[in-house]
Amino acid sequence: MPYITTSDNIRAYYDFGGSGPALIMVHGASQDSLSWQYNIDFFAQHYSVYALDLPGHGKSGMPAQGPNRNSDANAHYLISVIDALGLESATLIGHSMGGGIVARAATLAKDRVQGLVLVDGASVNVTKSSGYNPKILEMASINPGDWFEVTFRTLMGTTTSPERAEEVVTDARRCIPAVAFADISAFGGFRMEHILDDIDCPVVIVEGSEDWSVPPESARAVETALRQRSVPVEYLEWEGVGHFPQSECPETFNVETLAAMRRLGL
Numbered sequence: 548m549p550y551i552t553t554s555d556n557i558r559a560y561y562d563f564g565g566s567g568p569a570l571i572m573v574h575g576a577s578q579d580s581l582s583w584q585y586n587i588d589f590f591a592q593h594y595s596v597y598a599l600d601l602p603g604h605g606k607s608g609m610p611a612q613g614p615n616r617n618s619d620a621n622a623h624y625l626i627s628v629i630d631a632l633g634l635e636s637a638t639l640i641g642h643s644m645g646g647g648i649v650a651r652a653a654t655l656a657k658d659r660v661q662g663l664v665l666v667d668g669a670s671v672n673v674t675k676s677s678g679y680n681p682k683i684l685e686m687a688s689i690n691p692g693d694w695f696e697v698t699f700r701t702l703m704g705t706t707t708s709p710e711r712a713e714e715v716v717t718d719a720r721r722c723i724p725a726v727a728f729a730d731i732s733a734f735g736g737f738r739m740e741h742i743l744d745d746i747d748c749p750v751v752i753v754e755g756s757e758d759w760s761v762p763p764e765s766a767r768a769v770e771t772a773l774r775q776r777s778v779p780v781e782y783l784e785w786e787g788v789g790h791f792p793q794s795e796c797p798e799t800f801n802v803e804t805l806a807a808m809r810r811l812g813l
Contacts, residue, residue, distance in 0.1 A: 550606075553627040560606035561628070562598040565591025568661070568813075569634045572598040573625060575643030575668070576730035577695045577722040579605030582642065582715075585797035593805065594638070599628060601648075603726040614729035618644070618737040622651035629659055638813045640664035642793060643761065644730055647737040654745035662749040662813040664804060667790050669752045669769040670761040671740040691727035695719050699790075704757040706787030707795040715794050743772045749779040749811035753804055755788030755795065781807035 551559050562580045564587050574582045580598040590596050600607035602624055603614045615621050625648060629637060638661045641649035646668015653660040687694040696716050703712040722730075750773055754766045763784055773780045783803055785796060792800045 551631040553631050557602050557610060558608040559628055560600045562587055565594055565596045567594050569637035570594035570596050571637045571639050573641040573645035573648050575645050576734050577719040577727040581718055586793050586801055589801040614726045616729045616732045618647040618651050618733050621648045622655055625652045626656050636661050638662045641668050642666040643668050644734040653748055654742050660748055662811060664751040666753045666793060667755060667758050667761045670765040671768045687731050688728055691724045692720055695727055702760055702790035704755050704787045704789035704795055715791055739769060749813060751781045751807045753792060754784040755790060755792050756784055756786045758790040760790050779811050781811055783807055
C-alpha cells in the first residue's frame with residue numbers, strides 16, 4: 548500500500564505494479580484506484596503502473612481547503628504526484644472526469660507527458676452533450692451518492708452483466724458525499740474545447756457506443772480537432788458498452804487499448 552506526500556502536503560495513495568515506462572491511471576468521478584482493478588495487472592506486464600487515488604478519494608488525504616471542485620486543481624495534484632514519484636515523464640490514462648484531468652495536465656507540463664489515453668473522457672461542449680447543467684447540479688447536491696448510483700446504472704452498456712454493473716455502483720457509493728459533489732462540479736465545469744489547441748502529444752480515445760455522458764459523437768469531435776492539427780490519434784469504440792469500458796469489458800479494453808498505444812509509440 549504505497550503512499551507519497553505531495554508538495555501541497557497531501558498524503559497520496561496509489562496502487563503500483565510492473566516495470567518499464569511510467570503509466571499513470573486517473574479514475575473518474577466518485578471512484579478511486581479500484582476502478583482499474585481489472586487493468587493494472589495487464590498493463591503492468593508492459594509498464595510501471597501507478598493507479599492514483601485523487602485527493603479525498605479512496606485512501607488519499609483531503610486538501611486543507613476541502614475537496615477539489617475543478618479539473619485544474621486535480622491536474623496540478625497529478626503533476627505534484629509525478630514530481631513526488633521522481634518521474635521524468637509518463638503516459639497518462641484518465642477515465643471520464645479523469646480524462647479532463649490528464650488532458651489538462653498535458654497542457655500544463657508538456658515536457659512530462661508522453662501521451663494520453665482518454666477513456667470516455669474526450670468530450671467537447673459537455674454541458675450540451677451530457678446534461679450537466681446548473682439544474683442537474685442543484686438536484687445532485689441534495690444527495691450525491693444517490694445521484695451517482697442512479698446515473699451510473701443508466702450509464703452501463705446493454706452487454707454489461709448485472710453483477711459487474713452492481714460492482715461499479717457499489718464502489719462509487721463509498722465516496723464521501725462532499726467529494727462526490729465536488730467531482731460533479733469538476734466534470735460539469737471542464738471544457739475540453741478550451742485546451743485542445745495546447746495538446747501536442749499522441750492521444751488514444753476510447754469510447755463505449757452507449758455512453759450518453761461522454762457520447763461518441765462528442766469524442767469524435769475531439770478526434771477530428773486533434774487530427775486537423777496533425778496530432779497522432781487512435782480512436783476505439785465498442786458496441787454495447789457504456790461509460791465504463793475498463794470495467795464492463797476489461798479483456799477487450801486491455802488488449803485493444805494497448806495495441807493502440809503501441810501504434811502511437813507509447
